[in-house]
Structure formats: structure tokens, C-alpha cells
Amino acid sequence: MDTTNDFGFYLAFQQPNCELLNNVLYQTSRQKLLNSGMTASGTDHCNILMNVFCAFACNDFGVIDSFLPKALSPAKDQFYTQIAFNLLKVLYYKETSLKTDSLQKAQKFLSKKISRWEKYVVLYFVALVNQNSTEASNCLQELCIAYQKMEHTVGKLDNKMAKCFASEIHGLYRFARVIDPELFEKIACPKHHCFWEEFEVWHQKNNFPEGMLFYRRPQALDYMNQLFEAELPTVTLHSPYADKKIIVKDVDQFALKLTENVKNKIKTTTNYVHNA
Known part of the structure; x- marks a missing residue:
């Protein structure tokens, strides 16, 4: 199923076609999220945050309830993904009781030696919590610069295509619209070649449509189509090791x-079909 990924982006970029790109983002991000839900990683659910950001880029915000569910307790503050998740919960689920603690943990994390990408993802969520559109705009611009310097690989190969289009940053930008439409209107699109302003213009003109499958397999392989279209399971955690206090995804x-x-x-x- 991985073979459709690069092919889909190639078609969307070659034309170019924003609707096709939106659908490619939907199918590829869903596939990655489903894979992560069934693949042991030795970590909790927060390790899928980058794939969640990609889903946001095609307005597939329903993935939050399944992969970052409200019922799970706040994540530990060891990695930037966990810090960002806690702030995301404050914003998306309106969990104001977690606001002060989440901001304090974010500030503590920011005092560490971290990468540029980690720093500005966390600062972006802090800016959204504080409703600071100027800082949020600056963070998106800095993230574009950081994105270009990150290593993007497929297997052991350098993925040059990923550097052309920062879907995760489009997702972060679009997340602001879901949690606060007025704040979103004040946040500036970053000016960078990895951020496609025309894609955002297309979304605004078309009322921010959610993506759908860009490629459906023939009827003999319809089960593979249904994997994408079935109701998403909700991620749960468990502690599989009796002698260790390690909490991981229950894959x-x-x-x-x-x-x-x-x-x-x-x-x-x-x-x-039968009844019809």
C-alpha cells in the first residue's frame, strides 16, 4: 500500500491540482496513522504527532479523537511531542484546568537544549493558548526554515520531495482555524517556498474541504479501501511489563x-446494496 504515496504526490505536483493534493494528504496521512496504531514503538501515543499534523493539512481533524483522545491522561514532559500534545488538549478539548500546568511544563522544556523544530512547535502551541497571533505567525515562519534543515528520508534515501511541501506546517496553520477562527484570521501565512500559499487560497475558496481517497483499488481488493473508510479505533495505553513502569500503545x-x-x-x- 506504500507504493501509492509518492505516486500520488507526483501527480498532484505535476498538474498541479490542489483537490488531488488534498486527497493524497488524506490517504497518505491515514495510512501512516493506521500503521502507527498497529506498530509497537515502545512509546505512548504522542509519537504520531507529525502524522497528525499532516492529517490537519487536509482538514481531517477527526483523527484527534481517535489518536489523541481526551480520556487519556496528560502525557509526560520528556519529549516535544508530549509537550505539544498536552497543549493541544488544552486547545481542542477546552481543558482549561490543564492550562497552567501545561504552560509551565512547556517553559521548562524550552529551557533545555532542543532543536529549532522542537522549539517552535512548542512555542506555536503556547502562542495559540495565549491567543498571540503575532507570535504564532513568527513560529510558522521559523518552522519553515527549520523544516528545510531537517532530515527527510524514505528508508535510507533522502526524500527531496518532502522538502518541497511542508504538509505538517500547513496542518499546524489550519489547526488554529478549528480552535479559534478569529485568531486564525489574524495569523499570517508564512512566506517560504515549502509553504504553498495557493493551497491555502484554494481551501478558503472551497470552505476547507476534508480530503477523501484519491485512489480506490478495484473491487477484488475492496477490503483495502475499507481499511481507510471504516470508523477509526481509539488508541488505548497499557503497561505490558510487570517489572517496569512503562506505558505504551496497545497495538x-x-x-x-x-x-x-x-x-x-x-x-x-x-x-x-442487497436491500436496494
Whole structure:
């Protein structure tokens, strides 16, 4: 299923076609998120944050409830992904009771030696919490610069295509619209060749549509289509090691629930067609 990823972006960039690009973002980000939900990583759910940002770029904000659910307790403050997740919860779920603690942990994290990308992702969420459009705009601009200097690889190969289009930054920018439309109007689009302003103009003209599958497999392989269209399972955590206090994603539970959801969708679709 990975073979469609680069091909989809190639088609969208070659034309260029913003609607196709939106759909490619949807399918590729969904695939990465589903893979991560079923792949053991030795970490909690926060390690999928970059893929969540990609989903935001095609307005697929429903992934938050499944992959960063409200029911899970605040993440530890070891990595920037965990800091960002806690701030995201404050913003998206309106959990004001976590605001002070999350901001304090963010400031403590920012005092460490961290990368430019880590710094400005955290600062961007801090700016959104503080409703500071000027600082948020500056963070997006700095993130474009940081993005260009990051290593983007597919396997062991340098992924030059990724440096041409920073989908994660488009996602961060668009997230502001979901949590505070008035603040979003005040945030400036970054001026950088990895941020496609025409893509944002297209979204505004088309009322920010959510993406959909850009490539559907033939009927004989329809189960693979249903993997993308079935209801998303909710990520859960567990502690699999009796002698260690390590909390990780329950990947087996996620895979079982996804399989169940796909079967239910196929059954519902089959019954609908039969009755019709």
C-alpha cells in the first residue's frame, strides 16, 4: 500500500491540482496513522504527532479523537511531542484546568537544549493558548526554515520531495482555524517556498474541504479501501511489563478493533446494496 504515496504526490505536483493534493494528504496521512496504531514503538501515543499534523493539512481533524483522545491522561514532559500534545488538549478539548500546568511544563522544556523544530512547535502551541497571533505567525515562519534543515528520508534515501511541501506546517496553520477562527484570521501565512500559499487560497475558496481517497483499488481488493473508510479505533495505553513502569500503545487492541470496524462496514455496505 506504500507504493501509492509518492505516486500520488507526483501527480498532484505535476498538474498541479490542489483537490488531488488534498486527497493524497488524506490517504497518505491515514495510512501512516493506521500503521502507527498497529506498530509497537515502545512509546505512548504522542509519537504520531507529525502524522497528525499532516492529517490537519487536509482538514481531517477527526483523527484527534481517535489518536489523541481526551480520556487519556496528560502525557509526560520528556519529549516535544508530549509537550505539544498536552497543549493541544488544552486547545481542542477546552481543558482549561490543564492550562497552567501545561504552560509551565512547556517553559521548562524550552529551557533545555532542543532543536529549532522542537522549539517552535512548542512555542506555536503556547502562542495559540495565549491567543498571540503575532507570535504564532513568527513560529510558522521559523518552522519553515527549520523544516528545510531537517532530515527527510524514505528508508535510507533522502526524500527531496518532502522538502518541497511542508504538509505538517500547513496542518499546524489550519489547526488554529478549528480552535479559534478569529485568531486564525489574524495569523499570517508564512512566506517560504515549502509553504504553498495557493493551497491555502484554494481551501478558503472551497470552505476547507476534508480530503477523501484519491485512489480506490478495484473491487477484488475492496477490503483495502475499507481499511481507510471504516470508523477509526481509539488508541488505548497499557503497561505490558510487570517489572517496569512503562506505558505504551496497545497495538494489539487497536488492530483487533480496526478489523472489527472494517468487517462491520463491509457488512453494512453489503446489506444496503442487497436491500436496494
